[in-house]
Amino acid sequence: MMVEEHWWNGDPSPRGRRDVYIRTDGEAWEVQAQIGGASGRSRVQQCPSRAAAVILADAWRGSNPSWRGLHR
Template sequence: MEQRKHWWNGKWGRLARKDVYLRISGDQWYVEQRAGGSEGTSHFFEHDSEDAALDMIRAILNGLDEWRELSVRPPVR
């Protein structure tokens, strides 16, 4: 699975931190919505297209948090 994008709500700490990831594997797109940092709880959503996955991400990011897109290093080939 290849990670394409990552957003973070800019807050530190297990109780406040939220992350959203966009990933792809084959023809399937995946959105991971995580609360609580690396030790937190994740919810995964599968989509048939990048557009559908990005629509979901836009809905998640629409709120009071100040989301930041973090850089993702391109895969080594």
């Protein structure tokens, strides 16, 4: 899976960091929410389309304005 989009909540501490990813292999789509940095917990949800993945990623980020898009 390749990362299409990635956001983080702007908190540099490992305990407070949150990340949301949209990933695809060209056919399947998934959204991953990660808590606590690379060694933290994560949840992955399969999505039927890119549009559905964007909706889910938006919902998991919520309305907090501190979220930042990270570009590769």
